[in-house]
Amino acid sequence: MPRDELLNKPLPRLCRECNYTEAAPPNSEHLTLLRSYQLTPFAPALIQENIKQQAFGLTGGESGCRACCIKYFESIHHWFPVLSKPKFMGRLPELCRAPSAGQSLLVLCMLLLNTPPTESGISGQARSLYTLVKSSIALIQAGYEASLELLQSQVLVKLFEVSHGIYPAAHDTNIANTIRALASTSYGRLHLWEKNHEGGLVATEEVARIWQAVVILNRYLGLQNSSTIYRTTEILSPTQLFATDGLKSGMVGATSAADLSASKTPLASLVEASRLLEQALTHVNNPTIRQDFNAAEAIQLIKTVIAYKHVLTESEVTSPSRLASQVDICNSALLSVFELGNHLKIPQDISCHFSSGLFRDALINExxxxxxxxxxxxxxxxxxxxxxxxxxxxxxxxxxxxxxxxxxxxxxxxxxxxxxxxxxxxxxxxxxxxxxxxxxxxxxxxxxxxx
Known part of the structure; x- marks a missing residue:
């Protein structure tokens, strides 16, 4: 074949010919309408209305809502009184008739805590309710609706997680951050604080209860995670929070049987018991390199916890079972030290009660x-x-x-x-x-x- 013809001959194709066509430009008006339609369910007003309807339907209307609240106060409230029963009951008629989104959420949290698990674990219904409550808290926070009930709901959810062993969700500390954030808002100034007889601002009773509950639960979580000690005295101290805002707590923990009987604040004594638990866990999980110091510290801890437990049992005579949860936390602190104490060398000058392990045996028998x-x-x-x-x-x-x-x-x-x-x-x-x-x-x- 001549050279000119060879050059003009088309080259063989190695693949099929592809024709690329450009898609039609999108209809911007259609997309805008679509986006608006998709975002409509997340409007704050609709979120609040949806939470109200969910609470109304799941509890069974006004009568069911009232029964749910009463069941909560007749059981869980006895050993963890994070809510003020007189104030809550004063708002109960309004709550059952025309509740706010925050109040409806609080009722859902009570319903969640009232729901027992099954043999195989948390029931499907309880898991769905738990998911609904957690998502509702996030949605209310995103809608910028600050309320006392939102804080109370977060505490009850945390109590649910701790009581059923739902980890790592129970380790969340968003409640403390929420309180700090609300403290600086106008809502917080109006509803979270009140003036005392000296004209200064102090935390309201309900806010003080919430903060104490946060401290207790975070300290108690140290039992479930021995590698981490929750320094609530540094991170979650009410005094530090109020001091940051130029406020005073006005809540003082009881230190004697007379104080406990007079103050009628079992949550304050529960805070004190949790402080002793935190000290015990710090001793167990973060010992020093000096064995003699560890032994002396263990003995001092045991003496302190037993003395405080004696104070609790003395005050319990006039109010049976009112301080049972405080005694339980003291027992956890003692047994944690006793478990480690099996390997301690006790000094010779210590009472024979410690050297013979009588306190340990007596507590185990109890x-x-x-x-x-x-x-x-x-x-x-x-x-x-x-x-x-x-x-x-x-x-x-x-x-x-x-x-x-x-x-x-x-x-x-x-x-x-x-x-x-x-x-x-x-x-x-x-x-x-x-x-x-x-x-x-x-x-x-x-x-x-x-x-």
Whole structure:
């Protein structure tokens, strides 16, 4: 083939020919309408109305709302009085008839806490309600609606998470940030503070309760995460919060039986018990390199907690069971130290009570006796009244018993452990954290028995 023809001949195609066409330009008016339609459900007014309707429908109307609130105050309020019952009951008619979004959210949180788990865990209905409540809190915050009920709802959700062992959600500290943010707003100045007899500003009773509850729950979380100690005295101190804003708390913790009886503020004594728990956990999880100092500190902690527990039991004579949750937290502090104390070398000049471990044995016997009493009265026991703070001492007492190798009465030891296991198993029908404790105890006990 001549050279000219070869050059003019088209080259063979290696692939098919592609024709690219440009899409038609979008209709900007259509997209704007579409975006507006998609965002409409997130308008603050619609969000608030939706929360009201959800609360009204899930509780069963006005009568159901009233029954839900009464059930909450007859059970959970006894051992964790974060709400002011007189003030709440004064607002109850309005709350059931024409509630705000914040009030409806608070009722949903009460309903959530009133809902028990199933054998396999948190029920599907409770999980859906939990998701609804958490998302509603976020939506209300995004809508810039500040309210006392929003803070109270956040505390109740945190209590639900702690009581059922929902982690890591329970470690969220947004409540403290919310309080700090509200403290600087005009709403906060008008509704979160009040003037005292000297003309200064102090936190209202309801705000003080919220802050105390936040401190208690954050300290209590240290039991579930031994690698982290929550420095609530530095991060979540009411005094520091109020000092930042030039305010005074006006809430002083009771330190004697007379103070507890006079103040009638069990939440304040619960704060004090949680402070002792925090000190005990710091001692257990962050010891010094000096063994003699660790031993002396442990003994001082034990003396302090036992003394405060004595104050609580003295004041409890006039008001049975009013301070049961405080005693439970003190027992958690003591048993945490006693568990570590199995390896401590006690100085010779210390009382024989400490050297012989009589305090430890007496406390374990106290927990076991209460467990056996609980077992014997299961038929007549109302699990709705059960305090989740009472479950951790049961776990610790059982772990100490399971690891005790010098116990001469093996039959009694095994019987006690089985009683404690039984209580945890039955308690999981109310608070699912008991199931977590039961599984942990099973693992510890089976490992020790095997070895």
């Amino acid at each position: 927990v076991v006796s209460a467990a056996k009493q609980f077992e014997g009265s299961l038929a007549s026991t109302n699990l709705s009244d059960l305090c989740p703070f009472s479950l951790h001492p049961i776990l610790k007492a059982a772990v100490i018993l399971a690891s005790s190798s010098n116990n001469s009465d093996e039959f009694h030891r095994r019987q006690s452990i089985e009683s404690l296991k039984s209580v945890l198993h039955h308690s999981s029908k109310r608070w699912y954290i008991a199931k977590h404790y039961f599984m942990e105890l099973q693992s510890v006990d089976s490992g020790i028995v095997t070895t």
